[in-house]
Amino acid sequence: MSHPEEITRRQLLRRVGITAFAVGPGASLLAACATGGGNTPSAAPTTAAAGAVSPKNPFGVDAKKPLEVVIFSGGYTDSYAKDGHEPLYTKAYPGVTIKHTGTQQIGTQLRPRFLAGDAPDVVNNSGPESLDLAALANEGHLADLTPLWDAPSVDDPNKKIRDTITPAAIENAKLNGKDLVLNYTVSHRGLWYNAKLFATKGWKLPQTWEEFLALGETAKKEGIHLFAFPGQKGPYYQLWNMLYTAAKIGGNQVIIDIDNLVDNAWKSPAVKAAVEAWLNVQLKYSDKSYLGLDHTQVQVKHLQNKVLFYPCGSWLENEMMKDKPADFEYAIAPFPNVTAGDVMPYGAIQVGVGENFFVGAKGKNVQGGLEYLRIMLSKEGAKDFTAKTKNLTIVNGGAEGVDLPPGLVSAAKAQDAAGTDIITDARFEGWYKPLFDYAWQQQNTLMAGRMSVDEYLDKIQKKADDVKADSSVAKQSRNS
Known part of the structure; x- marks a missing residue:
């Protein structure tokens, strides 16, 4: 599934100018990178x-x-x-x-x-x-x-x-x-992991949610959490994670509707399925004590192989370069299929x-x-x-x-495999920042297990409705 504004492999080769990426002997050439108006301009x-x-x-x-x-x-x-x-x-x-x-x-x-x-x-x-x-x-x-x-x-x-x-x-x-x-x-956003650890263990990247959870059980036996959610600074990474998973399930229209403040966009089946899936992973395969840590502290846990997958963007590798041990090699994994009917296939990636x-x-x-x-x-x-x-x-x-x-080369390979299946940006972060901030701030309560999925989505939808009804807020829109 593609939209006019999305960036394809060939377009990226031309536009970003990465003409070749040698990923190893005999490797192919790879693509390497990655709002509409409202009120009167002021x-x-x-x-x-x-x-x-x-x-x-x-x-x-x-x-x-x-x-x-x-x-x-x-x-x-x-x-x-x-x-x-x-x-x-x-x-x-x-x-x-x-x-x-x-x-x-x-x-x-x-x-x-x-x-x-x-x-x-x-x-x-x-x-x-x-x-x-x-x-x-x-x-x-x-x-x-x-x-x-x-x-x-x-x-x-x-x-x-x-x-x-x-x-x-x-x-x-x-x-x-x-x-x-x-x-x-x-930038590329997805699930980051240690490629060297996977190679050593002989683990394969999970393509379905069932495989994802099964790997979580395997990792748990070795003292590794499948996933981690930091409660202090940077929890908006998980909001992106949920939204891009929702787009994987229901297509990019899910995010376009949220950006356009479409009625009940936050309560769509795709958004609910994504939030439920990640809350279940948090409650069963993560460590609630991480709610007291900030994102860099959790990212250190990731480098220590205490966390298998961490949701973030491609700036992660540079941010953690000073702490990265020699046996850790950043790589990006696409989101696994959450349902049998996901609109976007396995391999779709956010760019x-x-x-x-x-x-x-x-x-x-x-x-x-x-x-x-x-x-x-x-x-x-x-x-x-x-x-x-x-x-x-x-x-x-x-x-x-x-x-x-290696992490950026991995992202290039993932994008090359995705072709036109590119998950679009969520733009309401810049358009309606109070809504974005409220959505990720409420996630701490959700991910701590003190709020149900329906309660969370009701709260966010109510906030979106308030923004839509507020005539003092300049409204933006997008078609694709």
Whole structure:
């Protein structure tokens, strides 16, 4: 099952520019990577050029004007900005001063500043404390990125930026019908496991839910939990896990309906089946004590072979690189078939764009902010990011020549096998952040066994209904 916006193997080869992946002797070439409008747009217009406009300086950046960059220092750390993108900016504009901040508390640090009218120029808005993008858009804090898409590429002035990146990034940039957000990375989300452990034990990846649970019984005898749910920071990983499993069961329309606030979308049979399946795994094959741990602590348990499968995205390997022992090799597994009638076949995998950046429309240097993003979207900027984070970007050719780790190669192989069976992104995280936060926060109670599946879905559906009925919330929509 495929939809127009989904990224196929051949499209990824062209768009992301990974022309070949050698996975071993005789291996085949592999694909290697990976919003519609509502209310009246309220983004503030980009201010006039401060300096002379040219193909090398399309926004008229004034090199004497300082630039402020705030980066979420999570799994990717902030080195890619501090030691990569920012030096490229200062090379292009000698003498410029860049104020850099790396933090895991984006919301705590920046929310008061936006309220006070003291916005940074560039923000990497990520992590559990990320800002509400829809609210910022409605308040006019997000600069229009249309001039960025239409600007000449750093690599080839005869090409527009929009022609050098994955088209899905432009589609996902939209809020209120305007291009306001840059999603910089291509990521794969699924179940991560230790390929070396599986090879040693002679275990095969389960393709059905019955096989998945049977492997859980086998692993339990060896003191290994089939699955783990961290209760502190990062439990939204499990919300993604449930939603993408629901899409596996019922098709991508399940997620599209949730994004579009369709009545009773959260109570669809596919969503209920996915939540029931994962709650059962949590109650029978996990460790409730992990509810007191954060995601990195549980990820260490995973590295210690105390957990067999961990739901996360392809940034996981880089995030845990310092803790990873030599006998652990990250690999991604597709979701097993939950029912005999799953709409999407075994092997379907989630591939999407993420890690959002925006330019502060009310910042002191909007032109510099747009130029910073243009430099990020150069091959040099993308290649340096991939080299430092071991994650792919939306830039065509942005990973050429980079030595990629086993986990990412595994994701490429899984995507190659999936073909057009790609599970779509859930976009309500950026569209209706209070709904997204409420949904994952309620999961702690659910996964602790203190709430039934019906109670959980009733609560989330009620929250979605409230969002839909709230006329102060700008509504977004998607067709595919």
